[in-house]
Amino acid sequence: xxxxxxxxxxxxxxxxxxxxxxxxxxxxxxxxxxxxxxxxxxxxxxxxxxxxxxxxxxxxxxxxxxxxxxxxxxxxxxxxxxxxxxxxxxxxxxxxxxxxxxxxxxxxxxxxxxxxxxxxxxxxxxxxxxxxxxxxxxxxxxxxxxxxxxxxxxxxxxxxxxxxxxxxxxxxxxxxxxxxxxxxxxxxxxxxxxxxxxxxxxxxxxxxxxxxxxxxxxxxxxxxxxxxxxxxxxxxxxxxxxxxxxx
Numbered sequence: 001x002x003x004x005x006x007x008x009x010x011x012x013x014x015x016x017x018x019x020x021x022x023x024x025x026x027x028x029x030x031x032x033x034x035x036x037x038x039x040x041x042x043x044x045x046x047x048x049x050x051x052x053x054x055x056x057x058x059x060x061x062x063x064x065x066x067x068x069x070x071x072x073x074x075x076x077x078x079x080x081x082x083x084x085x086x087x088x089x090x091x092x093x094x095x096x097x098x099x100x101x102x103x104x105x106x107x108x109x110x111x112x113x114x115x116x117x118x119x120x121x122x123x124x125x126x127x128x129x130x131x132x133x134x135x136x137x138x139x140x141x142x143x144x145x146x147x148x149x150x151x152x153x154x155x156x157x158x159x160x161x162x163x164x165x166x167x168x169x170x171x172x173x174x175x176x177x178x179x180x181x182x183x184x185x186x187x188x189x190x191x192x193x194x195x196x197x198x199x200x201x202x203x204x205x206x207x208x209x210x211x212x213x214x215x216x217x218x219x220x221x222x223x224x225x226x227x228x229x230x231x232x233x234x235x236x237x238x239x240x241x242x243x244x245x246x247x
Contacts, residue, residue: 002073004030007222010056010113011083013040015183016133019211020080021047023219029078032069056083056109057101066116075124078222079117081110082133084151086185091143099147106151107158114162118171127170129222132159134175136237152177156233163231172230174221179237181209204239 007024011017012033021031021043031049033040034056044051050073054065069076084106087098110132121128137145138152156175163173180186180199186208189195200206217236220226235241 002030004028005077006030006032006069006074007078007080008032008034008069008076008113008117009080009082010034010054010109011133012051013037013043015185016178016181016211016214017080017082018043019215020082020218021049023212023215024078024080024222025049027219027223029222030073032073032076034065035083056113057104059108059112062109062112063116066113066120070120075120075126076117077121077126077128079113079128079130080133080218080222081113081131081155083109084133084148086145086148088144088148091146094146102147103151103154106148107154110155111158114158114173118162118166121171122166122169128172129226130162130171130173131218131221132173132175134159134177134233136177136179136235136240138177138233139241159233160231167230172221172226174226174229174231175233176214176217176221177233177235177237177241178214179203179209179235179240181211181214183211202240202243203237204243207238209236209238 007029009017009020012021013035021033025031025047031047033044034052034054036055041051052065055061087102132155134155135152137149138156141149159173159175214236
């Protein structure tokens with residue numbers, strides 16, 4: 001069992017998830033990083049944490065992961081639901097199997113993990129924190145990622161519903177909505193000057209964000225400094241939402 005509080009970060013092998021793990025480790029958590037990629041084991045070891053392989057589209061695998069964490073380390077005090085996929089495609093020919101996979105990972109998996117973490121928090125009287133990774137695409141639509149947009153809109157609403165359900169027990173549930181962030185998911189845009197110019201034209205701060213800038217907000221929401229914040233989605237987007245762009 002760990003002497004430190006436990007933080008679980010899904011999608012922790014790279015990018016925003018890995019940065020969240022580093023930030024939470026610096027705040028004193030024993031960090032569990034979960035991902036479908038084997039590299040998550042090395043990433044977690046570098047933090048002095050624990051790596052686990054888990055497919056966030058598989059509800060049984062998610063529940064088994066929580067059981068193992070609780071048996072080996074202790075209860076999760078902070079959950080960061082970060083795992084997600086985009087799977088772009090033409091709107092009119094978008095594959096239903098792809099749509100289902102995006103929803104299963106980005107929304108259903110978030111709900112399963114959130115609910116499971118909250119059950120133990122309630123049972124053990126833990127005043128925990130849950131942070132769901134949303135996106136500006138919860139409100140800014142892009143027609144080539146319809147499932148992703150729908151899933152992130154759902155994340156915002158499930159965040160509010162969970163926050164209301166758990167508020168009496170002082171379990172806080174919030175979301176973070178990244179804008180254009182310099183991660184592996186944005187590698188194609190970074191390599192295309194035309195695409196990057198389009199991104200900059202709708203970003204008032206005129207730069208992409210970093211994974212660490214997202215992680216800092218996540219860490220804040222997992223800390224006592226945000227003790228009066230629940231049910232919120234905080235957009236970390238360089239001002240893009242304020243421009244009211246649709247794509």
